Amino acid sequence: MNVFASSVSRVWREQKYKYRLLGGECKGCGTRFYPYRRHCYICGSEDVKIIELPRKGRLITYTIIYSPPSDFHLQQPYIVGIVELDDGTRVLAQVTDIHPEEVKNGLRVEAVFRKYREQGEDGIIEYGIKFRPSLK
Amino acid sequence: MKVSDVSIVGYGAYIPMYRIKDAEIARVWGRDPKRVPIEEKSVPGPDEDSLTIAVEATLNALKRAKIPKEKIGAILVGSESPPYAVKPSATVLAEVIGVNRIVAVDMEFACRAGTTAIQSIIGMVSSGMIEAGIAIGTDTAQGRPGDELEFTAAAGAASFVISKKGSEDIAVFEGSFSYITDTPDFWRREGQRFPRHAYRFTGEPAYFRHIYNAAKGLMEELGLRPSDFSHVVFHQPNVKFPLRIASRLGFSKEQLKHGLLSGYVGNTYAAASLIGLANVLDNSSVGERILVVSFGSGAGSDAFSLVVEDGIEAKRDLAPKVFDYINRKKYVDYSFYSKFRKNIAIR
């Protein structure tokens, strides 16, 4: 198990950004990004507003993982992709509720709250946002 | 118990995508595939649990409720399959919505946990303690491999935003009634993974007795008869039981129609009667009266009477409907079902 990434406090610290898809909007240059960070990585401005990103978008690239890192080893195969949300912000996330053979670029997707991993049988559960094919 | 000025302002449901046919379960355990209680049941995906499905149902309910999140004073989650034995799902739900200054707590009463949550929220709203609250029934039921109940133990969630009666109500509560006894028809001991049940004892002394008494009690108190209701929803562990109790109480199959979904998705435990209610709301008209009677082993029933209000017309289409989820399905075989349900011993 990845000892260092799995610290409870560390998971807790990032929770709200993951649960609510909280990004940042730089007041300096207008860039919107995920996740939120205090300093804009494009222009360096420290005037970044925290925003709730749109929940729908489309898949612009993806892969299917067949050789996972240790914590994910029983989940294979799973799909990871970059979703371009309807406001242009891009997010990296798993794509769920779809068979690997059915995924393709351009797929309309929507955000859903799912389990990413469990820290063993008796550890905490890490939740976050994945994307699934849009219902409508 | 009479209820005044409390309404449902938002509702939502969620059913996972996967299904397994009862005939497939029968195949593995050597049963007759023609003598199974239902056609198929819902199966939660490997990245789902009773908390994640409650989140989606709740976000749907909030889409319909259209109230600012600051008005939510309580979140109560009813489930018998929470991901943690100690650590409530309600607090995660609160975090997802983005509120801290609220009452957030999990409740348990087998399949009645969702309606138990509704009772409490009605109480908190009525008393003026809170302006609005969310009551959720959710389960990813633990079906013991090889047991009768494996054929029906399914997964689903339904969520209701309840507030003081206002101008955009979906349905208003007329009254509620609860009937309980100490009846050990189905139970799960601390530390055990799967529940146990008492076979035929779960019928007359449990399901039928409590639903009958709760329904009768409510109707007597409100001075109503079966013909006053357009729709009736019962807890639905299979298809036979709700049909039989409906008949015994004097309700017709027509009244049961929209509220009986176990044939499509199985028994979603704490969500069962509530998903039935959500589907009724998806298909009802203004002015129609609805009777909902849950049943939870242990045992008890909650009965509610509601009348559909104007708000339903504009709000119905603001979020996915129950049948949007019922019609979204992919079948798995028993091996994948077992893998998803973690019934295969690992490490």
Added chain:
Amino acid sequence: MEKVYVCGVGATPISEHWEFSLRDLMVEAASRALNDSKLSKKDIEAVYIGNMSSGVLQGQEHLGSLFTTWFGIPGVSAQKCEAACASGGVAFHQAFLAVASGVYDCVLALGVEKMSDANTYDVTSALIMADDQDYVAFTGVSFVGLNALIYRRYMEKFNVKQEDIALFAVHDHKYAVNNPLAQYRKAITIDTVLNSPVVADPIRLLECAPIGDGAAAILLCSEDLVKKIEKDNVIEVVGSAAATDILSLHNRKDLVTLNATKIAVRKALQMANIEIKDVDIVELHDAFTILGVIHLEDLGFAKKGEGWKLVKEGEIEKDGKIPVNMMGGLKARGHPVGATGIYEIIDLVTQLRGEAGKNQVDDAEIGLAQNVGGVGGTVTVNILKRIR
């Protein structure tokens, strides 16, 4: 700025070295470099060690002091440099700066990685540390997976077939046959590549650099020292630069360009006072075939979307317009992560010294080595020139 020269190189073969530990590998590479230079231990004044994952895979940090103790040069300044898979290139850049500043006359740049003590799942977990742990590793994506996102995007954007990109692996293996240090010394065909198992769709196993152990070392010295040791061929480091880019793919506008390569190559060329067309041979960081193609474009050898044509048309062969990865590249020579940057430069030095045997490029005078960390989060470009 003082001039900086290469006065010794040495490296271990790349393999699963079951018999040799991390410290054994470091010491062996340093010894070989020292022998090659004809200098002695007491000449070394500072050490920069490139390594990515000694902490997580070996439970070992503080490689600087570990090395000076195990090598027997106590008291000497020594530190680990880390920039994911660009750690070696960064260690070299630091060593270059140390001599160029005039403070030191003789500095050792060493790269080492010991990967085979961990199982593949744990190595996969370690490698994704090259990207954001909380928001990228969190999704379960593997490092190969990140590159697969680039690969798919590239194929779609420029309408290129996988078989044309996968050719890069065939190229690397062809030249590794004649490299005694290479991890894989057998030629392979495009069919073998395309039929190998999928690791992260669409990337096939044989399109990926292997996991292996190795250490490589280069001694850099000042003009004064080079004159003293009277070497036959003198190789000067004429350009050295490092740059970073936005860490994660999803935060970048362009998924198929590594901006850090463009910045680093521009700075290095400027320092060397040459243009890209003056470069005779190239070592680039093809951890995956798609990267080989993209680096050709970002370094300036092809237009965006056309790098694969250079491969297909044979322009990167020994007698092509721009010979690339003449000793096997990452795919076949190997990629012990933190050491690769140093191996690349040693492969250049071998060519510039005329010691490449069957792989020798005629009249190789200026060589460029590009080393990449993460998905381009860090890129170093180092340019070497044969003086005589």
